[in-house]
Amino acid sequence: MQYLSTRGNAEPKTFTQILLGGLMEDGGLALPVTYPKVGDAELSAMRSMSYSELAFAVLSKFADDIPASDLHALVDKTYTAEVYCNGRPDSDAAAITPLRELEPGLYLQELSNGPTLAFKDMAMQLLGNLFEYALAKNGDTLNILGATSGDTGSSAEYAMRGKKGVKVFMLSPYGKMSAFQTAQMFSLQDPNIFNLAVRGVFDDAQDIVKAVSNDLDFKTKQRIGTVNSINWARVVAQVVYYFKGYFAATQSNDQEVAFSVPSGNFGNICAGHIARMMGLPIRRLILATNENNVLDEFFRTGVYRPRGAAETHQTSSPSMDISKASNFERFVYDLVGRDPAVVRELWREVDKGGAFDLSRTPYFLRIADYAFTSGNSSHADRIETIQRVWKQYGVMIDTHTADGLKVGLENRETGVPLIVLETALPAKFEETIIEALGQKPWRPKAYENIESLPQRSTVVDVDVEQVKAFVVANS
Numbered sequence: 001m002q003y004l005s006t007r008g009n010a011e012p013k014t015f016t017q018i019l020l021g022g023l024m025e026d027g028g029l030a031l032p033v034t035y036p037k038v039g040d041a042e043l044s045a046m047r048s049m050s051y052s053e054l055a056f057a058v059l060s061k062f063a064d065d066i067p068a069s070d071l072h073a074l075v076d077k078t079y080t081a082e083v084y085c086n087g088r089p090d091s092d093a094a095a096i097t098p099l100r101e102l103e104p105g106l107y108l109q110e111l112s113n114g115p116t117l118a119f120k121d122m123a124m125q126l127l128g129n130l131f132e133y134a135l136a137k138n139g140d141t142l143n144i145l146g147a148t149s150g151d152t153g154s155s156a157e158y159a160m161r162g163k164k165g166v167k168v169f170m171l172s173p174y175g176k177m178s179a180f181q182t183a184q185m186f187s188l189q190d191p192n193i194f195n196l197a198v199r200g201v202f203d204d205a206q207d208i209v210k211a212v213s214n215d216l217d218f219k220t221k222q223r224i225g226t227v228n229s230i231n232w233a234r235v236v237a238q239v240v241y242y243f244k245g246y247f248a249a250t251q252s253n254d255q256e257v258a259f260s261v262p263s264g265n266f267g268n269i270c271a272g273h274i275a276r277m278m279g280l281p282i283r284r285l286i287l288a289t290n291e292n293n294v295l296d297e298f299f300r301t302g303v304y305r306p307r308g309a310a311e312t313h314q315t316s317s318p319s320m321d322i323s324k325a326s327n328f329e330r331f332v333y334d335l336v337g338r339d340p341a342v343v344r345e346l347w348r349e350v351d352k353g354g355a356f357d358l359s360r361t362p363y364f365l366r367i368a369d370y371a372f373t374s375g376n377s378s379h380a381d382r383i384e385t386i387q388r389v390w391k392q393y394g395v396m397i398d399t400h401t402a403d404g405l406k407v408g409l410e411n412r413e414t415g416v417p418l419i420v421l422e423t424a425l426p427a428k429f430e431e432t433i434i435e436a437l438g439q440k441p442w443r444p445k446a447y448e449n450i451e452s453l454p455q456r457s458t459v460v461d462v463d464v465e466q467v468k469a470f471v472v473a474n475s
């Protein structure tokens with residue numbers, strides 16, 4: 001399988017070649033030349049597979065330059081009940097991403113049973129094993145530099161801890177994460193994990209990462225890499241659970257389902273789009289945003305207008321607080337008939353801080369063919385949804401999943417099973433749960449006293465040179 005750039009000016013690459021990289025050299029994102037198709041017979045064969053068998057069946061189509069036996073071993077090591085069972089009561093967690101039925105035809109898909117209690121573990125754990133494998137093969141090392149406001153950083157650290165050849169330098173805004181998120185990251189004692197608390201806000205931390213990445217000399221010499229949401233392996237690993245959810249909600253391949261996806265950077269739902277392009281019978285992909293409705297606006301109007309940092313709302317579903325959606329270019333590439341010249345033109349505006357409007361183009365007229373629909377949600381909606389689900393079904397959901405459920409129900413069709421992707425456990429967002437339900441959320445055993453464990457971090461100024469010096473001294 002060859003990978004092209006959405007902007008059309010990069011040499012085709014293999015899966016392994018794009019595994020450790022970020023953007024393609026022309027600034028575009030990597031996509032396979034074609035989406036492998038899964039026919040009726042193969043779907044039937046997949047129906048009874050375990051999660052790791054399914055992961056191999058899907059991933060081997062995309063990672064065809066990794067020997068099958070190696071890929072099998074990596075997938076088997078990643079998708080185990082030990083990694084994806086956090087002791088959640090009355091869950092079939094051993095099934096990995098099981099459906100939880102709320103009522104006939106309405107399901108939550110449990111994607112948050114991994115080590116950091118958010119869906120990002122589904123892909124990030126695989127990435128950790130893939131990185132270690134690829135680095136060992138070439139005798140290489142990698143220093144991962146990232147900025148986080150919570151979920152991505154902890155997921156990356158738990159995936160990379162103890163991995164040979166990999167070090168993680170994770171920048172976070174000093175004193176700005178929740179006590180739980182801080183404890184999750186700072187209590188890690190693994191010698192290859194470094195937490196840097198930046199005296200500033202998240203954007204300061206991210207600007208430092210960008211400045212370091214733009215220093216190509218430093219980047220090459222120090223072997224700097226990233227694990228952000230444009231990483232192709234992360235996207236493709238997420239395709240697997242759409243298959244799993246589909247099979248769990250249907251009895252035969254002529255049935256269709258809808259997925260509702262709490263969205264930020266368009267990574268999760270991009271995987272749903274790819275699953276559908278491969279032939280999975282998905283009738284609707286329902287994109288849910290919070291008050292940061294950049295993507296909802298696009299699917300309603302055809303206008304994509306990324307916001308500035310000042311226009312970005314801080315909400316109670318913080319992992320969806322984005323100003324622009326870094327994976328969206330992948331979908332637009334398909335929407336415009338895979339014409340890189342059109343993508344280049346559109347992103348010339350976006351990269352200058354502008355917007356584009358497809359509403360009067362033939363592309364937007366065809367948007368219905370891609371099965372997307374969308375909606376948004378507010379703080380009041382989240383509180384109301386969390387309360388209702390607790391009262392009606394006795395199930396406690398987190399704020400992001402509440403956004404997905406609210407928008408999903410608004411777009412529900414009779415007779416079509418609706419699967420709402422659960423993207424985090426309520427334990428991560430204790431404050432809002434207390435606001436909604438007047439009680440603390442349930443916590444997995446391993447996290448019961450996490451705030452009282454010894455913590456390890458280094459406080460730094462908003463100073464690129466200081467961060468560079470730290471990386472040099474510790475890599």
Ligand SMILES: *Cc1c(COP(=O)(O)O)cnc(C)c1O
Nearest residue numbers: 263264265266267268319423424
């Ligand atoms: C990252 C995240 C999202 C958004 O996912 P995208 O792939 O960025 O669209 C939603 N919910 C939670 C809990 C997350 O951590």
